[in-house]
Amino acid sequence: MRRALSWWRAAILLLALLGIWELYVDAGGADSLILPAPHSVAASLYDDRSLLWSNFLVTAEEILLGIIVAAAGALLTASLMHFFLTVRRASLPLLIASQTIPIPMIAPVLVLWLGFGLVPKVVVVALVSFFSIVVTTLAAFAGVDPDLIKLMRTFDASRWRTFRHVELPAALPGVFTGTKIAVIVAVIGAVFAEWAGANAGLGYLFEQSIPQLLTARAYATVVILSLFAIALFAVLNLAERLTLPWAHRPIGDSFR
Amino acid sequence: MIEAPAEEPRGRERTGGVRVESVRRTFDTKNGPVAALDGMSLRAGPDEIVTVVGPSGCGKTTLLELICGLQRPDQGVLESAPAALMPQRDLLLPWLGALDNAALALRARGIPRTQAQAQARPWLERFGLHEFAHTRPAELSGGMRQRVSFLRSLLAGKPVLALDEPFAALDALTRAEMQSWLAHTLQEEPRTVVLVTHDVEEAVVLGDRVVVMSPRPGRAVADIAVPLPRPRRRTDPELTALREHVYRALGVPE
Numbered sequence: 207m208r209r210a211l212s213w214w215r216a217a218i219l220l221l222a223l224l225g226i227w228e229l230y231v232d233a234g235g236a237d238s239l240i241l242p243a244p245h246s247v248a249a250s251l252y253d254d255r256s257l258l259w260s261n262f263l264v265t266a267e268e269i270l271l272g273i274i275v276a277a278a279g280a281l282l283t284a285s286l287m288h289f290f291l292t293v294r295r296a297s298l299p300l301l302i303a304s305q306t307i308p309i310p311m312i313a314p315v316l317v318l319w320l321g322f323g324l325v326p327k328v329v330v331v332a333l334v335s336f337f338s339i340v341v342t343t344l345a346a347f348a349g350v351d352p353d354l355i356k357l358m359r360t361f362d363a364s365r366w367r368t369f370r371h372v373e374l375p376a377a378l379p380g381v382f383t384g385t386k387i388a389v390i391v392a393v394i395g396a397v398f399a400e401w402a403g404a405n406a407g408l409g410y411l412f413e414q415s416i417p418q419l420l421t422a423r424a425y426a427t428v429v430i431l432s433l434f435a436i437a438l439f440a441v442l443n444l445a446e447r448l449t450l451p452w453a454h455r456p457i458g459d460s461f462r
Numbered sequence: 463m464i465e466a467p468a469e470e471p472r473g474r475e476r477t478g479g480v481r482v483e484s485v486r487r488t489f490d491t492k493n494g495p496v497a498a499l500d501g502m503s504l505r506a507g508p509d510e511i512v513t514v515v516g517p518s519g520c521g522k523t524t525l526l527e528l529i530c531g532l533q534r535p536d537q538g539v540l541e542s543a544p545a546a547l548m549p550q551r552d553l554l555l556p557w558l559g560a561l562d563n564a565a566l567a568l569r570a571r572g573i574p575r576t577q578a579q580a581q582a583r584p585w586l587e588r589f590g591l592h593e594f595a596h597t598r599p600a601e602l603s604g605g606m607r608q609r610v611s612f613l614r615s616l617l618a619g620k621p622v623l624a625l626d627e628p629f630a631a632l633d634a635l636t637r638a639e640m641q642s643w644l645a646h647t648l649q650e651e652p653r654t655v656v657l658v659t660h661d662v663e664e665a666v667v668l669g670d671r672v673v674v675m676s677p678r679p680g681r682a683v684a685d686i687a688v689p690l691p692r693p694r695r696r697t698d699p700e701l702t703a704l705r706e707h708v709y710r711a712l713g714v715p716e
Binding site for chain 1: 527530531532545546547549551553555556557566567569570571572598600618620624
């Protein structure tokens with residue numbers, strides 16, 4: 207049932223692109239201080255490993271805490287919105303409108319308010335992650351078969367028990383879907399938050415490296431953040447398969 | 463009518479009749495109100511099995527939802543003992559094993575998990591599903607899923623069962639097996655049953671009476687007794703004759 211993704215063609219394309227880049231820089235197409243060749247980025251990844259690692263831990267903590275806060279908050283919010291029509295009517299327009307707030311501008315304001323520490327970063331990451339998780343969780347709630355709700359009513363189930371036994375478990379795959387989408391923007395959010403004011407983290411290190419013309423190191427931070435986002439996505443996929451194995455099976459096909 | 467059972471089944475109030483009298487039920491649509499049922503009448507005595515056949519869209523599902531108290535009639539009288547629904551699709555929860563799915567009707571009433579499981583387990587054995595107690599619906603056959611679904615509705619402990627085309631989604635062979643199984647189960651565990659179906663043979667094989675409905679707006683156009691002993695054979699000439707009778711009442715030329 208699962209279609210195996212074929213990676214080797216993508217790997218060949220990536221190597222080819224890196225090769226063109228390398229040849230271009232080596233042939234003098236660009237000053238290596240301005241555009242480092244892939245081999246210097248690789249060298250920086252190795253030479254600066256302890257510096258990169260300690261800053262990575264800072265950013266990883268911001269992202270992970272932010273995503274956890276966002277997922278928990280989104281599940282709670284979506285549940286309340288599903289449970290109470292008034293809450294949904296009141297909050298859905300505001301939620302959608304909140305997406306127009308430019309995060310690069312809100313980040314410095316939050317730093318001003320909450321200080322230079324971990325808190326404003328977690329808040330920014332949670333803010334950018336929150337919306338997609340709420341939306342997919344609400345969609346999962348809405349996807350519950352109305353006949354199932356009727357069935358529970360003929361079993362004399364209270365609204366709460368119907369929620370607990372039927373709707374809440376059905377919504378959990380939605381939380382995972384939204385969180386997987388959120389991982390990508392969470393990394394962007396963490397970088398903006400660090401640019402707004404920080405003394406550690408990969409976003410901070412990037413910002414410090416550019417004026418010092420340590421461009422290979424700057425590229426190395428980008429590589430690490432991308433790989434981290436991909437790894438988070440893969441971990442979430444695995445966690446979903448382990449905790450909700452039923453979510454990847456066809457439902458209601460009665461013809462087997 | 464089937465013979466009264468030798469012993470009273472446990473844990474169930476024996477009150478269960480259904481009376482539907484000249485019921486009208488309309489729905490508002492974009493093109494104005496549409497009557498799903500108009501002048502519909504039906505009776506089911508305690509532990510009687512009434513099957514309802516009719517063309518598509520004749521309000522059969524509406525009838526069951528009225529009996530289950532999920533809707534109110536606009537006109538007419540509707541009296542029914544508490545009724546549990548068994549939906550057409552099994553609607554089992556994909557994250558629960560067969561045992562927990564069957565026990566859902568108990569958990570819906572607030573019975574704790576271990577207690578609900580303990581109550582459901584002997585039934586699972588009786589239904590030949592004990593090996594599949596922890597198997598999720600995706601890995602059960604269609605017939606097994608319908609048995610779990612039926613057990614779930616049975617465990618709701620209501621005197622009336624409202625079955626909505628319970629076997630419509632099954633292949634013909636499994637459907638025939640499930641019909642015999644249901645007839646047998648209801649002999650051992652009598653309930654007042656209102657079963658709606660498209661399938662005339664199913665109606666005649668299972669019902670003490672067959673109520674034939676008109677196209678929308680639905681009402682009863684015939685009420686045919688099936689005075690045959692159980693177990694019934696599909697090839698029984700009397701059963702075949704009754705089947706033809708039902709087809710004629712439906713207006714289908716034989």
